[in-house]
Amino acid sequence: MSLRRFNELRGEEVAYAVDRQDRTFLPAQEHCPLDPTRPGGPATEIPFPAFEIVVFDNLFPSFEAPQGAAEVVVYTDDHHGSFAGLEPARAQALMWVWRQRYEELGARPDVEYVLIFENRGVEVGTTLHHPHGQIYAFPLVPPVAGLELAADARLGGCAPCALLARELADGERVIHSNADVVAYVPFAARWPYETHVVMREHRASLAECAAEELASLAEALQAVTRGFDRLFERPFPYVMVVHQAPTDGARAGHLHVEFYPPLRTATKLKYLAGCEQGAGTFIMDVLPEDSAVALREAIAFDSQPSRAGHGVAL
């Protein structure tokens, strides 16, 4: 059962999904529900002995038809893989899967916003280690999308377009780019290694992208996430969120992917505590320019094939 209540003091809906308390929690690999069902092995959620990418309904949904949807996107049948480590062709295919789900879910009359995301690492509450992401289809336009639309109004045009132009003109926080996509630590980052991966041209959603643009997006996302893993020579936890136009038909948006990594050092977390929760103001220990230097080096290092994979400290 899922239901929603309006929180007056915060001016936002809260979603209650009370069956989720019992959901599968960090199972051992032999009980992983996202592994393939191998001959002679236990039945998993995926009744095939091997697969590329699988999407299915979340068994513990935060949103349910006809008031939205919740889906799981399994990136690979390799339990020990990662988004960063996918073959480039698989990462590109994932962009097409995201696009197809955005279009199909977004076309439903009960869906006003499609949120594609990945929670990676126990530090951000991952309950299954198998590489996967999630998709929530909202019956409303949620607060963060509302803030982005407000930014468009405040700036008198597409805010991500304007911010990208500023970042390119400055250049100091750009950490990676290709023909179609730019990755940077934003000027007013709220997380030490927050990174935005932004389409150069104005594209409201994945549905508006050409095939080459989707390939470029996959390349940039993989370069950034490989750089993350290189940064502290450990699997780097993050929240990855695809920001796109709402699907209620009336509003603007600019496809970009935001990463919110919880680490401020290799072993210390940034917490959302009194100031962030009670005032809504983020306190940052690290300047975005310094984060950008470290991430740029980590990405550049990793892109040298002769050095990649040797675990050399920066």
Place this chain on the structure above:
Amino acid sequence: MSLRRFNELRGEEVAYAVDRQDRTFLPAQEHCPLDPTRPGGPATEIPFPAFEIVVFDNLFPSFEAPQGAAEVVVYTDDHHGSFAGLEPARAQALMWVWRQRYEELGARPDVEYVLIFENRGVEVGTTLHHPHGQIYAFPLVPPVAGLELAADARLGGCAPCALLARELADGERVIHSNADVVAYVPFAARWPYETHVVMREHRASLAECAAEELASLAEALQAVTRGFDRLFERPFPYVMVVHQAPTDGARAGHLHVEFYPPLRTATKLKYLAGCEQGAGTFIMDVLPEDSAVALREAIAFDSQPSRAGHGVAL
């Protein structure tokens, strides 16, 4: 050095305090900077052999004069104490300390909002175990205060007054009350054991409260925090935030204290991940009514003197 930058996509200021990365991190008790300076012992931040309540400037400030302030409030010289465990007279005195700081900081021309809070427990990023809270004086009205003012406008009057009336009429989520103060799990709680402790009469701030009201507030806050510790028979982590009127002179507000506890079970945390960070929508596993039942029992159990302190499981 502290500075601020405006985050366009979120429509909010971010504060950078880049010296904080090196701040004291979970020192052993013999190096606790909040302990008294005992004869023959090391010098701490507090040059007295004993004390009741001490306030001093944070050495690692998120806000600095003339653009705000950051202070530390040490509740007791007992390193192993807690807010819940303070003698009632000390807890009442703390209310007067809070009030004095609110008034003095709020009177400064550079200060528009005073945030009094406590981060308790490593789960919310506490870096010092010694019982203490913090005060940030903001050179702006931060987003959460803005949302509360927006709620007033939406409801056509004081939102906390209206919400308190609804909670009292319903009664199902009230967990404790006295002559002047009511504690409840709010109808649209965002955290499993979120609790609001609200003045019955309309009081914009601590400065408007009678002495009996401050005593009642201290009683209710201690009842709630003792109940928290009883709930899972462990020190219960929380973020405690005092919400009051901005001090820019122009705006309304209603004194209440909000607790955001990160636990959803005795050992499992609620994380802010893709949906919360990327959409701004909280997903909850627990209904507020169920949390209220558990907290009401924990508070009632603890208030029976013959049973208190024996560590009997609920």
